Amino acid sequence: MEQPAIRTQNLCKTYQMGQTPVEALADVTLEIFPGEFVSIMGKSGSGKSTLLHLMGGLDRQTAGSVWIGDQEISEMPESRLSVFRRQHLGFVFQFFNLIPELTLWENIVFPSLLENNTYDREVFAELCDTLELRGRLIHRPSQVSGGQQQRAAIARALILRPDVILLDEPTGNLDQSSADAVLRLLRTVSERWHQTVVLVTHDEEAAAYGDRVIRLTDGRLA
Secondary structure (H helix, E strand, O other): OOOOOEEEEEEEEEEEEOOEEEEEEEEEEEEEOOOOEEEEEOOOOOOHHHHHHHHOOOOOOOEEEEEEOOEEHHHOOHHHHHHHHHHHEEEEOOOOOOOOOOOHHHHHHHHHHOOOOOOOHHHHHHHHHHOOOHHHOOOOHHHOOHHHHHHHHHHHHHOOOOOEEEEEOOOOOOOHHHHHHHHHHHHHHHHHOOOEEEEEOOOHHHHOOOOEEEEEEOOEEO
């Protein structure tokens, strides 16, 4: 049987709000396989983003475990985890996190500078064409629209063709045409390059691009 690209086992996360513990995620066990496009849905506060952050090693669980392939990232020391994230995971958030001093071109290829300083020019060209960034590559983030910044952030997450792409409301700041282009691109990378895509969204139409939908209610699988 094929090994899951992502596996969580009895995953829990509790935050402290003053003296009060708040359960954000409770006993979540799931598997997502290589090349699968999975959408995660739920109301605000349901634990969607918390689950995504734990899957990506951006936060630590209170209990349970997270595996990416054959690596248990939930127990990795931070120094090793940061390298693992860079080499195997791509992230896109609702807020762009672009480096303001760099051009869009430099922002997109920045992950390659942290590795071997090379990237696939054909992949770069295809991303820029699909995301309609060709005419904006020499501009800095402050010189382009919010939608263009978001598309650059998506290109940056995809440039090294990571095993797993984790996206938190990536189309929230895009018009419908741009959002559809992004979702079609995510569909393509899962099918053509066998990358695993996990999309957190509140949009039923966006979620429908996935192979299946995982729903959360009050931190639990619905």
